[in-house]
Each structure stands twice: as C-alpha cells, then as structure tokens.
Amino acid sequence: MSGVVSSEAHKPATERRTNHGRGFLIVLIAAITVVVPLLLPLTAYDLNLSMQAATYAVAVVGLTIVLGYTGQINLAQAAFFGLGAYSVALGTVSFGLPFWLALFAGIAIASIAGVVLGLTSLRLGGHYLAMVTISFQQILTLVLTNWILLTRGPDGIWGIARPIVFGFSFADGGTYLALCVGALWMVGFCVERLKHSKLGRAMQAVRDNELAAGVVGVDTYRTKVIAFTLCALLGGLGGGLFAGGFTYISPDQFSFAESVVFLTMALLGGVRSPFGTTLGAALLILLPEWLRFLKTTYLAVYGGAVILLMVFMPEGIWGLLETLRKQVWPPAVLPVGRVAPLPLITWVGRETDSAILEINHLSKHFGGLKAVDEVELSVRRNTVHALVGPNGSGKTTLLNVLSGIYKPAKGRLLFDGQDVTGLLPHERAKRGIGRTFQTVRLFTSMSVLENIIVGAERPGNEVAAGSTGVEQHALAALDFVRLTELREQTVQSLSYGHQRLAEIARALAGNPKLLLLDEPGAGLNTVEKGELVQLLKRLKVHGLTVLVIDHDMNLVEQVADRITVLNFGRRIADGPPAEVLRNPEVMAAYLGNVKTHGAP
Amino acid sequence: MGMALQLLFTGLGLGSIYALVALGFVLIYRATNVVNFAQGDFAMLGAFSMVVLCVDLELPYWLGILITLAAMLVFGALFNSAVYYPLRNRGFQPVIISTIGASILLENGVLAAYGPRPQTLPGFFSFPGFNVGPIFFDSQYLLILGVTVVMVTLQYFFFERTLLGKKMQATSQDKEMASLLGIPVALMIMLTFMYSSALGALAGILVAPILFVSVGMGSSIALKAFAASIIGGFGDVTGAIVGGLALGVVETFGAAYISVPYKDAFAFIVLVLFLLFRPQGLFGEKVAEKA
Secondary structure (H helix, E strand, O other), X not given: OOOOOXXXXXXXXXXXXXXXXXXXXXXXXXXXXXHHHHHOOOOHHHHHHHHHHHHHHHHHHHXXXXXXXXXXXXXXXXXXXXXXXXXXXXXXXXXOOOHHHHHHHHHHHHHHHHHHHHHXXXXXXXXXXXXXXXXXXXXXXXXXXXXXXXXXXXXXXXOOOOOXXXXXXXXXXHHHHHXXXXXXXXXXXXXXXXXXXXXXXXXXXXXXXXXXXXXXXOOHHHHHHHHHHHHHHHHHHHHHHHHHHOOOEOHHHHOHHHHHHHHHHHHHHOOOOHHHHHHHHHHHHHHHHHOHHHOXXXXXXXXXXHHHHHHHOOOHHHHHHHHHHHHHOOOOOOOOOOOOOOOOOOOOXXXXXXXXXXXXXXXXXXXXXXXXXXXXEEEEOOOEEEEEOOOOOOHHHHHHHHOOOOOOOEEEEEEOOEEOOOOOHHHHHHHOEEEOOOOOOOOOOOEHHHHHHHHHOOOOOOOXXXXXXXXXXXXXXXXXXXXXXXXXXXXHHOOHHHHHHHHHHHHHHOOOOEEEEEOOOOOOOHHHHHHHHHHHHHHHHHOOEEEEEOOOHHHHXXXXXXXXXXXXXXXXXXXXXXXXXXXXXXXXXHHOOOOOOOOO | OHHHHHHHHHHHHHHXXXXXXXXXXXXXXXXXXXXXXXXXXXXXXXXXXXXXHHHHOOOOHHHHHHHHHHHHHHHHHHHHHHHHHHHOOOXXXXXXXXXXXXXXXXXXXXXXXXXXXXEOOOOOOOOOEEXXXXXXXXXXXXXXXXXXXXXXXXXXXXXXXXXXXXXXXHHHHOHHHHHHOOOOHHHHHHHHHHHHHHHHHHHHHHHOOOOOEOOOHHHHHHHHHHHHHHHHOOOOHHHXXXXXXXXXXXXXXXXXXXXXXXXXXXXXXXXXXXHHHOOOOOOOOOOOOOO
C-alpha cells in the first residue's frame, strides 16, 4: 500500500528517547539484582527465601499470561511447577541426566500436559478449565504419592545437584540465585513484551469480550490454548529451577494448597503485569516469615484475602501503582502527524454487479420458534443493503448466523463465491466479513487505539502488514470516524456514541469485504444519528459493501440502495427503497393491518 | 453377579450425594451464570455441624438436622451478600475467583477451628440393614436414596407448580426481562443461594456417616459433582441427577475392579472423555452466548 508510511518516521524524537531511557533503566535494575546475590554475603536462610521467591515468581508470571491477559482460571500451576521439579529431581538423581537436559525435559513435559489439558477443556467456558485443572492437580498429587517405584512416594527425593555449564559451576548458592533472578528477568521481560504483541492483544481481546474477539478474526480457542500452554511452560521452568535450588523435594510441595498460594500471589501483586505477579510472589514468600503467628491459619487468611481483593482491589498492588502513576504523570498524548487515508476494499469498475453474499433457504430455530425461516437474500458488491423489520422479526438472528455465532438449522451461505456455512466466526472474518453489534462489544480494558489495532490485525487483511503498518492502518480507521484525538483513552471513558463509532472503526480497520452493521443508530441522539448517516454516506461513496440493520426508516432511506424486509422470520419484500416502502405488506407489518374492507 | 448388584447399590447411594451437590451447582449456575466453587464446602459445613451438634453436644439427630439446615439457609444468604453480590456486575471471572477464595477460607477456617483429624458421625439408625438374596441393603444408603428421590420430586413441584419457583426460574432464564416484570431479581438469587446452601448441607449430613468427616471432603465431593453435571449436560437438572448417579456407579466399580488408590481419578477420566467426545453432555444443548 503506497499510503502506508512507517510509523517510526512519525514518532517524535522525544518519545523514542524516553523509551530508550526507560529500557536502559530497566536493564540496569535487572543487572544490579542479578549481581547483588553474587557480591553480598547472604546467609543460607536469606538465600533459601530469595531462591524460593525467584523460582515461584517465574511460575506465577505464567498466571499473568493465562489469567491476567487471557482471563482463564488455572488452579493447577503447582502441578506444572511439580512436573518441572520432579523432572529435574528424577532426571538428575535417578537417571543421571545433566541438569540442563532434565530442565528441558521438565519444561517439555509441563508444556505437553498444558496443551493436552487446554485442548480438552478450553473449547468451553471458563469454569471448565478451572475445574479440570483442580482435578489434574489432585491426580498429579495421587500419582506423586502412590507411584513409589518412579517418584519414591511421600518420602520425596534427596540430593538434587546444581548444574555445571562448560566447567562453570552453579553449585554455590549465590551463583545459583543469580541464575534464577536472571531467568526471572528474562521471563518477565518477554511476558511484558507479549502484552504489546499481536498474540498478546488477541489474548486480551479474548479476556475482554470473547464473542467480539472471534468476530474480528481472533481464533479464540487457539489463543486460549497457547496462553495456557505458555503458563504451563513457565510453571515447569520455575519448578525445575526450584528443584535445583533446594536439593530436596516432596509431593506436598506441589499440592492444591500451593496452587492456591500461586493464585493469591498473582491476585495480590496484580495479575495483569509480570511485575505485579513477581511483586505478589515476593511479598507472600516474605510475609509469612514476618507473620509467623498466622502459621496455622495462613491459608484461611489467603482465602479471605482473595475475596477482599476481588471486591476492593481487583487490579492488585501493581494496578493501584499504575493508576496512581497515571494520575501523577498523565501520559502525554503526542500528535500523530499526517495520517494516510484509509484504503477500503471496493469493486468500483470491476464485477460491480455480482453478489458478494448469497443466502439460500436459511433457517434458524430456537426450540419451536422459527427465528429465521427460509430466508433468501443477495447482497451485491459495492452497495449498501438494508435489512429492516419490526422487533423480533429475526434480523439480529440472521446477522448472528451470517457472522458464524449461530449455526443455521438449514440453508447455505455463499460469500465471495465460496460456501462459508460451516465456518467459525474468526474463519469468516478471515474471508472478509466484518461486523458491529447491537449492544456495543468493545475490549473494555484496552485503549481505543488498541481496540482498533486488534481489528486491523484481522487475518487475511493484506493491507496492514508488519506492526508499524498495523498501527498506521488503525490510526487511519480512527481518523475515518474522527476519533483520532481519543485514541489513548480507555473505551469505558468514551460516550456511547463514540463507542459505537469506535466499534465501526474496529471493523473498518480490518478492511472487510462486507461490513455488517447491527442497528448502528440504536441509542444515539439526533446529532449523533446525523453524524452516523454522514459516515455511512461516506462509506457508500468509497464503495464499501455494507449490510445494515436498523429500525429507523429515515436513516435506511437515506443510505440504502436496496431494502429487504423481514417479518416473523420470513422475507416479505425485497427491492429498491421507493418500491419496498410502498409495499402494502410492509406497511401492514409496520403499522398494523390496514383494513381495506369494512368489518363484516 | 451378586457382587455387581451390591456395587450397583453402593454406587447409586454414593451417586445420590454427587447428584444433590450437582443440583446445587446447577441451580446457582442457572441463576447467576457462575459456577460456585464453594458448593462442596456447603456439604462439608453440614457434616461438621452435625458432628458438633450431635456428637460433641449430644443433641438428638432430628434436632441437629433442623438446626444445621436452618443455619445453612442463613449461611447461604450471607454467602450471597459477601461473595456474589458485590461482584454481580463484573463478569463471571471475578465471581468464580471469589467463590474459590470462599472455598479456601471455609476449609481452612474449619481446619483452624477443628484440627486436621477426621471426625466420625455414627449412622442414623441403630439397625444396620437387611439382606435380600446376596445383596446387603445398608440402612444409611437406603436413607440417602430415599431422601434424594423425595428432594428431587419436591424440587420439581416447587419449580413447576409454585409462583415463587416460577419466579426463580424466570430469573435464571432472563434477569433483565424478569426484573422488567417486577420480579425482585436480587432476592431470587439470594433465595437460590440459600436453597443451594441447605441442599449442599443436606448432602453432607447424609454422607457424613459413610465417609470420614474431614475438611477436604467438600472439595472432593464438589469435583465429582461438577464432573457429574458436565456428564449430564451442564445447567440441566435431569442431567445433574443422572450424571451424579452414573458417576457414583462408575467410581464404585472402578475401585472394586481396577484400583483403590486411584479411585478419585476415575471421575476425572470420565470427565475428560466427555469433554473430548460429547462436551454438551447427555442431556445438554450447546448454548451460544447472546449477541
């Protein structure tokens, strides 16, 4: 695309410098925390505590990915931790493997367990994963205790050695701690980077609104499985390092109670940031040492703390610090400079007359109710097609079938010449179907721009390639709906009308071949409605193919090239606006039966 | 053959307990769209309450049961106000985590108060049971089966034939619509929590004489009840009952013919098989989120 300009060129020099400055500061802090354990004469007790905190933190950072970013509940992190630990312990002690090999084996085993559990339980709602992970946790404890031949049972394993690499020994406690802290920094850095990557945005989209995520092209199932697997991987890594640190492990260190501790650490520190989860891990390792009087009741206190945290501090300590920082130093909204205009897919001059969408004998039933009944519809390229009908006439149901949210009972959908009847929402998005919802479905905890970027990252969107391209493309879409100024705001702070526009921009950024708008005018005031009509007219001028549902005949009349009328799930009229609006059956559906005969 | 029938009887008795707890799950799930992870701990509390009242304080069983059920009704209301109500508008994930927190709090609270040693509650009847052919009908198991049948029937009539029951059903189907029709939704949800809490406690009271009364008994029963409700079809009342009974039978046979130490793993294996091949369960329909 000639219109897409590298965003680096647009970024003011100051922004780049502060980013570099912050990066340097973080690397410096990281280096200091790694070097300190090498230089300071720590006591064995301090070393043990620090080692436990660092290795636990690696596992808890995994929860940032699965719970913080993706919103899925994993109650078996101690089990993955245990898989890593037992692999290192058994690998080095029973099978004589070198430490590194055993560690890799542990990471691999934990990841495989994660993939398998994720694949089986993540196709369904969030509570399935939570329950399945509890079961997995308990089964692992059963196996560790009862399979004595392999695991040595409840007695545990003694004499786990620390690694030697190229003749350099990590046997000394300080050196090994430095290794663990280094690993933690690496993990934390990668997980923080993940948040601002395409995959990370997809995860957050799934967390905020799974349905909308699918419709903009995110493969929600795959994203959740990847998140869960990464979490299991970090559990395995943390556990492997833990086993190396403590020469002795036993099954009770990896029980359900420990999974609860991991969860509490994540929630206390702030689950949405790796720094938060690390903070939580450090606090809960150190706190019990200070709060010895809690020894017998600490888990009960943790349980109570979890409820209180959810009610009063859902973002955890780190979340509070972030909010505070934003209030003290509000992030400057930098000018974006000139934004290249949004390229839209149009068919001006070619194939203008062919249909992009053909609906054949489509039916959708809910129990005995025929919400959509044998509907026929054809949307031509380069037109604005309106679908109207009274409340309950099946319009939104039809749209949900079109975008793949509902499976039709009967019928066939042809999009761009291909049969898409059996495809999932994200697969249809990939083919080029974009949509908005009747009740706005934005990714509520992300910024306006991030929302649009998720839209621009639609698979199959060839216009926005590479991450700088995506951001420019998203800005262009925001510019198209005139929301550029609000890009750094969270979507929750937007007015309702602006939220609607942002949702349209998200769909436009995906460069759809067909845009489905579900009652875009609902809930807007007169001024906002006027702006919406202008926006739709501009889309029309650009030649984008649009299928719009609305009640407002005034709006429909102004923008539609063709109107289809539904009533009780059936098509009752189809044609150009002037013709359809004069159709007596349509008037009857809207105004009640106009009686032409006198009462008998 | 005799052994198989005996195992079937035992399995159905155990399965009734899972079914009762699963019913509690399903009712709360339908009212709030959230799985209550502390549902099993309601059973644990019921069992411990019986130990305190009837063993420690030596009250008669009927009085112990009445006090326990009344206390658990109140507890359900408290649980609703502390664990569910403040988070009701924040999506399902915070509520789930909050109920997990409640489960941890309850188990470890009882642990701190009563210690880790499992307690026992003597059977409800002085006469142990009777033989019919090769099968021994244990009186406690018969009681469990009988009470389950009565509860399921009562519940059916309550939800289908009474106005309050219909209001609660309306709430579970569409909160917004129910509230527009003047049904006090928050109250209905509180009533659901109260009833589920008492139902869970009843399961705990019934099962206490055949299991050890321990802090962990709740989560162990809850896991199986959850598996049962998935096997039956999540959110489906009939499914919860059938799934519970089936799981009890599978577990009893598995323990007898395959392995005792891994007895608790069978439920999980059946659950995973269902998730893989029939995630909608025996009676469930696939439900799509409303757009």
